[in-house]
Amino acid sequence: MAASSEIEEGLALQPRFDADGLVTAVVTDAASGDVLMVAHMNARALAKTIETGEAHYYSRSRKKLWRKGEESGHTQRVIEMRVDCDQDAVWLRVEQAGPGACHTGRRSCFYRVVALGQTGEVTLAFRDAERAFDPAAAYRGKP
Amino acid sequence: MAASSEIEEGLALQPRFDADGLVTAVVTDAASGDVLMVAHMNARALAKTIETGEAHYYSRSRKKLWRKGEESGHTQRVIEMRVDCDQDAVWLRVEQAGPGACHTGRRSCFYRVVALGQTGEVTLAFRDAERAFDPAAAYRGKP
Numbered sequence: 173m174a175a176s177s178e179i180e181e182g183l184a185l186q187p188r189f190d191a192d193g194l195v196t197a198v199v200t201d202a203a204s205g206d207v208l209m210v211a212h213m214n215a216r217a218l219a220k221t222i223e224t225g226e227a228h229y230y231s232r233s234r235k236k237l238w239r240k241g242e243e244s245g246h247t248q249r250v251i252e253m254r255v256d257c258d259q260d261a262v263w264l265r266v267e268q269a270g271p272g273a274c275h276t277g278r279r280s281c282f283y284r285v286v287a288l289g290q291t292g293e294v295t296l297a298f299r300d301a302e303r304a305f306d307p308a309a310a311y312r313g314k315p
Numbered sequence: 316m317a318a319s320s321e322i323e324e325g326l327a328l329q330p331r332f333d334a335d336g337l338v339t340a341v342v343t344d345a346a347s348g349d350v351l352m353v354a355h356m357n358a359r360a361l362a363k364t365i366e367t368g369e370a371h372y373y374s375r376s377r378k379k380l381w382r383k384g385e386e387s388g389h390t391q392r393v394i395e396m397r398v399d400c401d402q403d404a405v406w407l408r409v410e411q412a413g414p415g416a417c418h419t420g421r422r423s424c425f426y427r428v429v430a431l432g433q434t435g436e437v438t439l440a441f442r443d444a445e446r447a448f449d450p451a452a453a454y455r456g457k458p
């Protein structure tokens with residue numbers, strides 16, 4: 173394993189994959205700055221994203237590489253990609269094609285807020301939760 | 316386990332912790348929108364953050380709950396907290412106290428870009444990598 177200083181201060185990409193072979197990908201809208209989604213990348217998804225400039229992820233539920241939008245058409249063109257200090261997370265600033273990034277039909281996966289100051293059972297409230305597209309049509313009923 | 320529809324469309328916080336009991340926390344600067352860091356929360360860190368409005372995380376390396384800034388003074392006041400569709404990630408928009416969020420002394424942990432179009436060995440370039448503070452002083456030499 174590379175030394176901590178090399179990972180933090182070096183200019184070689186040395187992703188620190190977790191036990192499942194994944195790094196975390198945070199995806200923000202290059203125009204609005206909003207967080208659209210959080211996903212995961214294996215080595216192949218990372219390489220394909222860097223090579224093509226189109227966002228690829230690894231689906232933990234379907235256990236396969238996945239080009240974002242391959243089914244829905246809601247692709248993501250990467251405007252800028254960054255890696256964090258310990259190289260276990262990447263940040264993608266993307267141009268989101270189509271109305272939204274979330275499989276539920278919203279622009280962003282983060283359509284509920286958690287009010288602060290709560291203890292015990294915690295309740296949410298919808299925020300920016302209008303559906304931008306019909307997920308049943310976009311994904312033909314698949315999740 | 317709650318039904319998928321309840322997790323995605325319900326108004327109860329039902330965090331889906333991973334095998335290590337953690338959810339992912341994406342932290343953005345409420346002023347600039349930049350991603351400052353990615354961290355993890357266990358149930359206790361999540362509850363403390365919600366209750367107090369001050370960001371708490373779980374340190375996987377030190378295996379303990381950690382109030383951001385408890386040592387450096389670089390605390391994070393949560394302006395807004397959101398949860399994603401499948402409730403395994405939260406997004407915190409924070410007011411970052413002090414010059415930076417990263418233990419290396421930068422404002423953000425994402426101070427290196429990955430140029431697109433590369434294949435094979437991938438190189439990085441520094442971006443916004445000026446140190447905003449002296450990490451040795453802020454953390455008294457601890458990582």
